[in-house]
Amino acid sequence: MTGKSAPRGAPYFKVRRSRVHGRGAFALRRIRKGTRIIEYLGERVTHQEADHRYQDRGERDNHTFLFIVDARTVIDAGVGGNDARFINHSCGPNCEAVIEGKRVFIEAIRTIQPGEELNYDYQLGRSPDDPPDVDEIYACRCGQPGCRGTMLWPAKKKPPRSAAARTPEGRRPKTSQRGTARKRSRVRTKGSAR
Numbered sequence: 001m002t003g004k005s006a007p008r009g010a011p012y013f014k015v016r017r018s019r020v021h022g023r024g025a026f027a028l029r030r031i032r033k034g035t036r037i038i039e040y041l042g043e044r045v046t047h048q049e050a051d052h053r054y055q056d057r058g059e060r061d062n063h064t065f066l067f068i069v070d071a072r073t074v075i076d077a078g079v080g081g082n083d084a085r086f087i088n089h090s091c092g093p094n095c096e097a098v099i100e101g102k103r104v105f106i107e108a109i110r111t112i113q114p115g116e117e118l119n120y121d122y123q124l125g126r127s128p129d130d131p132p133d134v135d136e137i138y139a140c141r142c143g144q145p146g147c148r149g150t151m152l153w154p155a156k157k158k159p160p161r162s163a164a165a166r167t168p169e170g171r172r173p174k175t176s177q178r179g180t181a182r183k184r185s186r187v188r189t190k191g192s193a194r
């Protein structure tokens with residue numbers, strides 16, 4: 001069980017119901033720190049197209065299947081997405097999203113034990129047209145000691161001066177960067193965030 005190498009092709013995780021939110025991804029075996037677990041797949045569309053697709057979604061739907069590749073492109077895992085879309089947010093995550101060559105990968109930032117839920121910090125960006133209750137719509141219930149109560153980043157509308165410094169950006173090689181998920185823009189209605 002503690003061997004370094006699982007059978008080639010053995011899945012790292014399975015998707016099942018999560019206490020945190022909807023379904024989640026749970027490790028089936030030990031995943032070593034630094035492991036590239038899965039690529040975040042889906043249709044690649046413009047930000048405008050993503051806005052257009054989800055602006056009229058139901059008010060209870062705070063699920064985000066969007067991931068920012070760059071200023072031009074968003075991955076919509078709601079279309080042709082794989083199981084990476086079920087990996088939940090956490091404020092104290094065991095994975096992170098890495099963008100490399102305009103592709104997005106989920107990598108373990110520490111060794112993960114079998115049965116643990118995989119998660120990464122979505123760091124959903126704030127935008128000027130956010131509704132006043134955006135933090136409720138994207139409330140976080142990850143239960144981590146440092147939970148900031150929201151999937152948005154920074155934690156508060158008015159970012160502290162040290163916000164940039166606290167973003168763990170510096171340790172990545174230049175060829176890759178940390179990625180962030182994207183919320184639907186123009187969230188107009190109050191969600192129950194359940």
Ligand SMILES: [Zn+2]
Binds near residue numbers: 091140141143146147
């Ligand atoms: Zn949290």
